[in-house]
């Protein structure tokens with residue numbers, strides 16, 4: 010049975026950073042955002058985290074051979090149709106309340122389970138990490154056969170998240186042709202609420218969920234990583250964390266299939282909180298996001314009023 014650590018949360022909350030650090034630990038294999046594998050890799054042949062095109066990456070070729078007898082046997086249109094049927098945020102209440110799963114949910118989950126199982130075998134890792142983030146996918150995976158699912162719910166201050174979504178970021182895997190999505194602060198505040206609440210619901214359905222705060226994790230990455238690795242069932246030895254230095258991490262190349270541009274970073278990765286929003290997000294927008302997200306921000310232990318507003 011493949012042990013799967015699913016990194017969830019609303020985008021721009023730091024899941025890629027957490028994944029990159031976890032992926033350095035022995036017994037862990039970081040796969041990136043598997044939710045995008047079907048379109049961006051199997052179909053569009055974008056770049057793997059190792060720098061190769063997906064079709065040229067030996068790791069993913071072996072995973073595809075083992076899981077599907079070759080990626081050419083995967084019906085990407087079928088995966089997309091299933092996703093549209095079952096894996097939308099509006100489906101979460103139904104997914105969370107159902108006592109049994111529909112055939113579509115089980116079939117969609119099986120595509121992921123086959124990837125995880127094959128990746129565990131090819132890598133020899135005890136735990137595979139999927140940083141897909143989407144709460145609806147986590148609810149679907151609850152029904153996957155043959156996987157041991159544990160979920161890390163990464164939360165970050167909604168105002169920092171909102172600021173990040175206003176910025177323009179290029180997607181290097183498309184050689185500068187495409188940019189990452191942008192949201193207005195009002196829109197991202199609503200999405201922040203919905204996605205984070207969905208992980209609370211997942212925990213109440215009996216799935217092991219460990220919530221971490223991005224800001225707290227970066228204040229002490231060593232303690233944070235130790236805690237997550239223990240939660241995943243693979244506690245590290247002290248020397249396994251030697252890649253964590255004072256203020257940065259030394260990363261090797263990985264095989265992340267899709268996600269934030271940080272997945273390409275090799276070598277020095279600064280471990281610094283990005284607090285640019287405190288001065289850069291206009292006061293009116295900061296208050297809007299603070300009001301919309303207030304109940305959950307408080308529940309997660311974030312202060313609502315910022316010192317500079319006083």
Ligand SMILES: [Zn+2]
Pocket residue numbers: 057058059060061066067068069263264265
């Ligand atoms: Zn690769």
